Amino acid sequence: MVLLRHLGGTPKPRKTMLKHTAHGFVWLNLLVAFATVIGSGLLFSGVQNLPPLDYNRLSTQLGIACVLFGIGASLFHMAHTQGWRATLWLLGLCTVLAGGAELIGTLTGFPFGPYEYTDRLGPKFLGHVPYVIPPSWFMMLYPALHLSYMLGVPRWAIPITASALLTWWDVAMDAAVSTSRVNPGAAAFIYWFWDVDGAFYGMPLQNWLGWFATGLLLGWVYLKIVPEWRPSRSLTPLYIWLIQGGVMAGLAFWIQRPIATFLWLSGAVVVSVLAYRVTQREHLAPTADTH
Numbered sequence: 001m002v003l004l005r006h007l008g009g010t011p012k013p014r015k016t017m018l019k020h021t022a023h024g025f026v027w028l029n030l031l032v033a034f035a036t037v038i039g040s041g042l043l044f045s046g047v048q049n050l051p052p053l054d055y056n057r058l059s060t061q062l063g064i065a066c067v068l069f070g071i072g073a074s075l076f077h078m079a080h081t082q083g084w085r086a087t088l089w090l091l092g093l094c095t096v097l098a099g100g101a102e103l104i105g106t107l108t109g110f111p112f113g114p115y116e117y118t119d120r121l122g123p124k125f126l127g128h129v130p131y132v133i134p135p136s137w138f139m140m141l142y143p144a145l146h147l148s149y150m151l152g153v154p155r156w157a158i159p160i161t162a163s164a165l166l167t168w169w170d171v172a173m174d175a176a177v178s179t180s181r182v183n184p185g186a187a188a189f190i191y192w193f194w195d196v197d198g199a200f201y202g203m204p205l206q207n208w209l210g211w212f213a214t215g216l217l218l219g220w221v222y223l224k225i226v227p228e229w230r231p232s233r234s235l236t237p238l239y240i241w242l243i244q245g246g247v248m249a250g251l252a253f254w255i256q257r258p259i260a261t262f263l264w265l266s267g268a269v270v271v272s273v274l275a276y277r278v279t280q281r282e283h284l285a286p287t288a289d290t291h
Contacts, residue, residue: 015080022077026239029069033243036062037250044188044254059189060120063177066247067121067132067139073240074142081146081232089226090145091138093218099125099134101214111210113203114195115178121191140166140244141218143237149229151274158223163215168267169245170211174203175260176251188255201257238275242268 039062043055078087105112106128121130144165145158153161177191180202198204223229245264252260 018076018080022073022075022080022236025069025073025076026236026243029066029073029240029243032062032066032069033247033250036066036247037254040251040254056189063120063189063191064122064132066244067136070139070240070244071132071135074139074237077234077236077240078142078146081234082230086226086228090142090222091135093222093225094138094141095134097218097221098137098214099129101210102129102133105210109195111206111213113198113206113210115192115207116195117192118190120189137166137214137218140169140241141215143241144215145219145222145229146232146234146237147241147271147275149231150233150278152278159216159219162219163212165241165271166215167208167211168264169241169248170208171267172245172248172252172260172264174207175201175257176248176255178203189251201260233279235275235279238272242272 036059039055039058042050075087075091078090101111103126104110106116109115117124117128117130117133121132124130141162144162147165148158148161151161177189178194178201179190180194180197182195182197183202194202194204196202196204198207245268249261249264249268252258252264
């Protein structure tokens with residue numbers, strides 16, 4: 001019980017350290033995102049006299065770094081706002097449930113559709129799911145939950161809204177880093193292949209249903225186990241959500257998949273405006289964190 005109380009509540013100096021650590025990961029994530037988008041733009045635009053680098057290997061390293069820095073940002077910021085107990089519960093659930101869904105998906109095609117990961121995201125669990133994938137669900141589900149509460153969504157609808165925000169990330173991501181084996185198209189740096197020629201740049205629309213259902217399950221189970229959510233008006237989770245989605249939208253644009261870029265940007269503008277308006281309201285709860 002003493003350990004659980006310690007994990008649930010964090011002394012103020014330690015909370016400050018967690019906040020600064022989270023911000024450090026956000027800046028690193030932003031730096032990697034800029035390098036990825038600008039570098040890809042130069043490469044795919046046919047710019048001459050680029051440095052003689054192994055761009056295939058570099059893209060792999062940047063992709064893994066982007067995910068790891070994003071995980072770090074969400075991990076330390078959720079610990080700052082919600083405490084370590086809540087953070088470890090969400091991370092654990094995402095690792096087990098989302099990891100299980102991914103493993104089932106790669107083996108059977110359910111619930112996302114038939115797909116297979118390449119080696120670009122590093123070693124794989126049982127040879128099928130890269131180890132960085134399950135915690136990447138945590139990386140984006142925390143910002144989605146935070147934004148849902150911040151925007152005043154009714155409690156019963158929090159898992160629904162969070163799942164929708166989580167799935168919106170994939171609107172850009174799948175177009176940017178996946179393609180169909182049947183009709184590869186313009187894709188360059190592939191993280192996974194679809195074994196069908198789906199309607200959205202090779203991706204089957206079933207994938208978004210799978211994302212939404214998995215996110216809904218994760219959000220619902222988490223809030224059953226940890227029902228308390230501490231109020232916070234911090235925009236840091238929004239920045240994490242925007243950076244991860246923005247880098248994918250940029251990549252999708254450079255490989256000539258502009259519909260994905262436009263769709264993601266449209267949703268990002270709406271969410272950003274709504275979140276910014278919340279922070280500008282005059283009567284905020286006195287306990288609400290704004291960092």
